Amino acid sequence: MDRGFFARPTPEVARALLGHEIVREDPDPARLRIVETEAYLGPEDPGSHATRGPETQAGRLWEEPGQAYVYVCYGIHQMLNVVAHEPDRIGAVLVRAAEPVDGLGRMQERRGREAPTEIASGPGRLAEALGVTRSEHDGVDLTRGSLRFEAGEEVAAEQVAVTGRIGLSEGGDHLLRFLDRDSSHVSRSLADDPDHGLADVELRKR
DNA sequence: AATAGGATTTCCT
């Protein structure tokens, strides 16, 4: 995926990433198909780290699209985001879940579980499966290099759902979580979100 | 099946 892909409105990038792949070459190859993402906007979004301001680690959200923003959540889990926004704007997309395509064996080892649906069905799980850490990967260019996005097959409009974001104390009601409604590799099923919609319909309302 | 509690780092008050 080239830089231009990420230099668009953040929710649009979150939706567009579904179906594409996140790959890692070093130290061993892994490839997963992205099935769930969330958009985090600028300081006007109460759920976004941007509320912490540009002088904090979240200052990454102000920088050039296409680079990784990796932080630690609850002291344990690494969260992989990609900076994504229009010029002079702010935001990033959290990669929340993906389906193993290649390199399953090594990912099973890192995760300590067998079932393919438990390899990367959650942001902390996904980072662990790929071996992504804040110290190693925060700020790396995800358009090229060992850890990067690669073009896969785009998910059809009628197959992409939007829901509120997960795990937020504030701003969770915004419809900014995007998922492949047919995938069994998501972090939580659509049925658990009474208030969901069709992604492209919601995006058009802006 | 559902829920409760523990793990344990990083950043900011």
Next chain:
DNA sequence: GGAAATCCTATTC
């Protein structure tokens, strides 16, 4: 010192 964009295990129904 406390909160944080979570996950796993154990315990209970």
